[in-house]
Amino acid sequence: MENSAKPNQQPEEKMSEPASPVIQIDHLTKYYGTREIVSDLSLSVPKGTIYGFLGRNGMGKTTTIRIFLGLEDPTRGSTKVFGLDSRSLPPEARARIGYLPEGHHVYGWMTVKECGQFQASYFPAWNQDIFETVLTHFRLTSKMKAGHLSRGQRAGLCLALTLAPEPELLVLDDPALGLDPVARRSLLQSMLYVTRKADRTIFFSSHLLSDVERVADRIAVLDGKVLRADCSVETFRRQIRQFILKFRDAPPPTPEIPGLLESFRSDREMALTVANITPEIESRLEALQPASIEPVDLTLEDAFISYVGERGEKTFFMNGKETK
Amino acid sequence: MSLVFSLSPASDVPIYRQIIQHIRRSVIQGQLELGEQLPAVRVLAESLVVNPNTVARAYQELIRDGLLESRSGVGVFVAEESRQIFSDAERKRRLEHAVEQLLHEALLLDIPLPDVCSSLEEQWKILQSQINSRRKK
Numbered sequence: 001m002e003n004s005a006k007p008n009q010q011p012e013e014k015m016s017e018p019a020s021p022v023i024q025i026d027h028l029t030k031y032y033g034t035r036e037i038v039s040d041l042s043l044s045v046p047k048g049t050i051y052g053f054l055g056r057n058g059m060g061k062t063t064t065i066r067i068f069l070g071l072e073d074p075t076r077g078s079t080k081v082f083g084l085d086s087r088s089l090p091p092e093a094r095a096r097i098g099y100l101p102e103g104h105h106v107y108g109w110m111t112v113k114e115c116g117q118f119q120a121s122y123f124p125a126w127n128q129d130i131f132e133t134v135l136t137h138f139r140l141t142s143k144m145k146a147g148h149l150s151r152g153q154r155a156g157l158c159l160a161l162t163l164a165p166e167p168e169l170l171v172l173d174d175p176a177l178g179l180d181p182v183a184r185r186s187l188l189q190s191m192l193y194v195t196r197k198a199d200r201t202i203f204f205s206s207h208l209l210s211d212v213e214r215v216a217d218r219i220a221v222l223d224g225k226v227l228r229a230d231c232s233v234e235t236f237r238r239q240i241r242q243f244i245l246k247f248r249d250a251p252p253p254t255p256e257i258p259g260l261l262e263s264f265r266s267d268r269e270m271a272l273t274v275a276n277i278t279p280e281i282e283s284r285l286e287a288l289q290p291a292s293i294e295p296v297d298l299t300l301e302d303a304f305i306s307y308v309g310e311r312g313e314k315t316f317f318m319n320g321k322e323t324k
Numbered sequence: 325m326s327l328v329f330s331l332s333p334a335s336d337v338p339i340y341r342q343i344i345q346h347i348r349r350s351v352i353q354g355q356l357e358l359g360e361q362l363p364a365v366r367v368l369a370e371s372l373v374v375n376p377n378t379v380a381r382a383y384q385e386l387i388r389d390g391l392l393e394s395r396s397g398v399g400v401f402v403a404e405e406s407r408q409i410f411s412d413a414e415r416k417r418r419l420e421h422a423v424e425q426l427l428h429e430a431l432l433l434d435i436p437l438p439d440v441c442s443s444l445e446e447q448w449k450i451l452q453s454q455i456n457s458r459r460k461k
Contacts, residue, residue: 050375188373196366213339214331214374237338297336 020083022047022169022201023068028077030063037063039225040077048198050191052212052233053205055222056308061205062102064222065173069099081169095123098167102174104158108147112140112157116164123165134160137186152183159190170194172204176211184208188215209301223308233300240303241277245270245290252288257281261306273298273306331372339374343382351391351402354454362392362400 023045030038038060045051055061066072068079070086079086084093106115112135120126135141138156140149146157155175162170170191176184188211194200206212212219213233221229221236229236240261245251251270254263259281262273270290274281285293298306331342350356362368365383369376383400386392393403430440 185373189370192370192373192375217375217377234338234340297338299336302336 020047021045021080022082023203024080024083025064025068026078026080028064028067028079029075030060030067030072031075036225038067038222041222041225041227043220043227043230045201045203047201048195049217050195050202050215051204052216052219053203053222054207054209054212054219054304055205059222060225061222062173065099065171065203065205069097069171070094095125095165096168098162098165098170100158100162100170100172100175102177104151104154106146106149106154106157108145110146111142112144112146112149113142115146115157115161116142119161119164125165127164127166130166131160131164134163134190137190138183151178152180155179155183156186159187163190163194168200170200170202170204172202174205174207176206176208184211187211191215209299209304213300221304221307229307236307237298237300237303239277240273240275240298240307242271242273242296242298242302242306243285244294244296245272245285245288246292246294247290251290255284255288257284262309275307331374340378340382340385343368343372343379344385347382347386348391352451352454356402358402359404360402361398362402364399 021044023043025041025043028038028041029036041060041064053061053065063072067074068081068086070081070089073087081089081097082093084090107118110118116128116131120128120131134156138153138160140153140156140160144153146154149157155178159175162172172191175187179187191202191204192215195202216233218232219229219236220227231239247268247270250267251265254260254265254270254272257272257274259275259277260272261275262271264271270288272285331339335342337345347356347362351358356362362383363371365376365379369379372379383392383394387394387400390403392400394400426440430437
């Protein structure tokens, strides 16, 4: 998102400052045995951003997260958090990171309150107010047994446990998995609440693109082990467009244009979804001499599905060069 | 402050555009008075559950268009007098664009031009009377 001047001058607001990267990933490659999971991934997450990490299942999102948190070693390349090598993060640096792993594991024999006390004992900066506020959001009470909670409630408990130490960097691995719409909304509200403080950074993976669109500043898209986009949500949407070309007769063969993601043909029509549209591409569409060309805006979800779909060519990258 | 509305993220209209459209409509229909203060970026963002930068961007675009004005250190307000900040050519372009959309819709619905015109006049009168009654207050 463009970081230009804010109309409202309130002291607690996020201002446009040149932010230093909180997460820095350089040429990361990871193999499990002979299978390549992540291939030459470079990514940098500036301080104060809400960063959405997108990609289909099995594209290496969780592995990437585990590596930059220092839970697994890279095969090649390096990752840093707060400017420190992930492989040797000191406890003080770890205490500044909140990590909500996939699946929301809890100790089932503890009550909600005991879970809080257990977690608090590891974090000197534990904020009980935040813990209780998040519990309330998810309608949890302290006497409930963690093992008896529903999936959504368990997610709420885990989120409360992750947020209460007030981490500077919050890493959420598919936090919305299995949540109902109300719980998802609570999750998003909690995320925005956390970033009231300007120096808080959130890195989260998700498959729910309407949620991503609501809260994310920027997105990264992993596809087939490779990073294929790193830009604002707005740029992503603007750069991927569909054109409906209407013809008086049967449409000509599908043109070979760079960035073609998807094409559909019918009796008199051709629909082309194209990434990185340039004036040159538009003139090539006109050269097909259709009766009309109509550009169509796509939702983030449609744009994403086209982008990582099976059909399109995969040779290009969408970066954050904002064209305003 | 009557800026309560819901967004549809599944829509093909980007969220910041939806915010812009809503504020425009609120000003035209008088839910937002001339000179009225808008909620702070952070407040509106949290009530809509969207990224504050998205709200900031919508405000900026409306300030640029002259519908809102920013008073530094105080906040964002509905502009007292709508300033004409576009060139004549740009105004013409924008009007033509809007008319084109209208006519496409009319063609699609098979509505003849005289009916379109009379509907335009009718709506114009309603809006004018809304604006006038607000001025008198």
